[in-house]
Amino acid sequence: MITPEYCQTMARYNAWQNTGLRKMIPAMDRDDLYKDRGAFFGSIMRTLNHLLWGDMLWMSRFDGGEAPDPDMGIEDSFDMAPTPAVWAADRFRMDARITLWANSVHAVDLVGDLEWYSGAMKRQMSKPMAICVMQLFNHQTHHRGQVHAMLTAAGQKPDDTDIPFMPEDA
Template identity: 30%
Template sequence: MLIQHFQMLANYNTITNRKVYEVCSQLSDVERKQIRQAFFKSIHGTLNHIMVGDRIWMGRFEGKQMPSTNLDAILYEDFDELRSVRVLEDERIEAFMSKLNEDFLTKTISYVNNQGKLHTDPPNLLLAHFFNHQTHHRGQIHDMLSQTEIAPPVLDMHRVIRP
């Protein structure tokens, strides 16, 4: 049941990212990069941060040592390139979750956080954090979009994934 839940969250993540990027594509580059009252300074900065976080956590889930560094990095200045790699990253996430099994969930994952401290946590906690992190920052983007002339998309899970 937990595996199906994470697979549902992966699907929700893909759909909502498409919705967010579609709306963001209607903004000018200047407006996407406009400094706003937000932790990662702009819509573009926050989209990049979500990508940074996703890559760190996916690397950890895949057994790689991924330090929590450069969380505010701008990986892609070009929005179209960022959008293209977002699609690929979402495909990676969905493929990983489609192969999720009980064996993975019974192990632990060790990682170094951004203060340099080693943590060891159960995968179900980290997977929940992974999806919650994305939702949290998409919410910030939603708020920043509401400050533009472009209406933010509906992101409510029950509305997005309803058949």
């Protein structure tokens, strides 16, 4: 279904997209970042924090590393990083973690089921690993799309988001 090369490409894409955001977000006016813009999570920062939380949660399931505080559910994820500068630093580290995982994943690691307890569903889950990995990358793209729209509405000019235009060195 998916390959290690898919994971590596999507990890590169994630890091490329977030590099642009990490340059833009800390320089923006705080009111613009926290303004409720009618998106699912409201503001740019709430959406970026939720995405960081989701990446950390999925990566903990994939690599066994650090997970968000077990008491921090989706509704608490919006305030994960208290400032844009902290978000940028945490995002940089998370993107490196995702890239490291993607560069070390083997085809056999993408086969079989992943089991975990879902706080959102309030039950034990079991799904094919490949589906879970696709969820990580799809979730990123979905919420970054929301952020892109909110940034545009705030008068910013986010970078291109098309995968074919990703620089080779990204």
